Amino acid sequence: MLPEDAAATIGRAASTSFSDYIAAQNPAALPSARNAANHTGTDLAPHATTIVSLTYAGGVLMAGDRRATMGNIIASRHIEKVFPADMFSVLGIAGSAGIALDITRLFQVELEHYEKIEGTRMSLDGKANRLAAMIRANLPLALQGLAVVPLFAGFDTTRRIGRLFSYDVTGGRYEEQEHHSVGSGSVFARGALKKLWKPNLGEDEAVKVAVESLYDAADDDSATGGPDVVRQLWPVVYTVNGAGARRIPERSLARAAEEIIASRSVSGREA
Template identity: 75%
Template sequence: MTQPDPAQAVAAAAGSSFSEHLSRHHPDLLPSARRLGSVPAGSAAGAAPQATTIVSLTYAGGVLMAGDRRATMGNMIASRHIRKVFPADNYSVLGIAGTAGIALDMIRLFQVELEHYDKIEGTPMSLDGKSNRLAAMVRQNLPLALQGLAVIPLFAGYDTDRHEGRIFSYDVTGGRYEEYEHHSVGSGSVFARGALKKLWRPGLDEEEAVRVAVESLYDAADDDSATGGPDLVRKLWPVVYIVNAAGIREIPERELHQMAEELVARRSVAGLEA
């Protein structure tokens, strides 16, 4: 009699969704399982670091996502070094705005979710499938969002079926919306979107797209105190990822350093001429 394969038995029991497996067997490990008791709605937000501005835009052959490095607690700067943009897998990237601690847990769970699906099914999840799974995770966090601990992700990736970069935004209820050309979330998003509208154009190449992202974050930092611009003194630059047919790649700091210095010099000359 043939003995059942233990690995196959475990895979069948777990299913293709790691987060659903946790929900059934260890719900206390989910980011949304945190409970604040009788804390009044909205009063918890000031007690936790908040991640702010994320921008994303498409370019010829792919999509880009960038985030500043500042986190705030009320009127205080909680961190100047936080990373808000992360690879989700080889062909997608995830940025977060909102309550930093919960957002980082959600990112880790999402990364494991995609890796688990790939191992169980033997094939990567489609980009639409990834965006829908992320929507379900955001929806699970709604009780905490109503108490002020909201997480608003921005998701982007290269669609290997359609051969193009795509962008998805979300609301606190888990609503998923596909964005076109460019988008931004976070406290400085209004100012970043204004810059993106002026600077983005069809057919941008990769280098031009990175410059547009850096400049839009610079403009957001100019008007939003919760957004940190390039810091030439502390040598802090945005985190920038590009995703295309070759996969995902982080832009090296030396390139961002050069772009930031050129941007500051250009703006300084413009200010003196004015």
């Protein structure tokens, strides 16, 4: 028989939650273990901004702009804010970029770890709940101004539909219907989504709706970066359906952006 402490160690190692294992072995490695007490202001940390998500016929789509800001400064024009969580889900981040990226990587490992231990994928509701627990663990930092507010979407392989979930800084999880947006430009993006979204959109139509909603957000929110024709920078867009998650090629995004810009131009001048 194994000694009690050895058995406990093996039990922790076999946990289906990688986060729980790290919390037991090396809690300082968790994103929520950071201390913001020495920060003189949260404007010193880059912030990721607008993410949009919408359902379409056979799946769900998520898109994010490429801008990160520090106060009134553009910290990056190239940041990516939408990532595949696993084969059938994607995650978009808004808020404190560094912590959000750490949570994203931990969430990806969490899902992979569960699959290795259990021999099967976690359900979409289970994934959404695990992410909620991670956001809840970040609450002390959120109260110091370093909040992370994700948007999560995936294809439910049981119900055969695309679903999307929003969160608040306390880890509250809310299933959204049809479409949703988070981040500083979300009010403007959501207004565009309300007008442009319709049931049973095709994938190409859904991509154009997402790009146009980000374009509208960038038009009124300085922290959101619109399609950049000069630098050839386009939003990051993922679709998820029964075949899995797929990143939309930049040439398709460029074409969609150019069509939107052309449709809003009058004699070479934007309307």
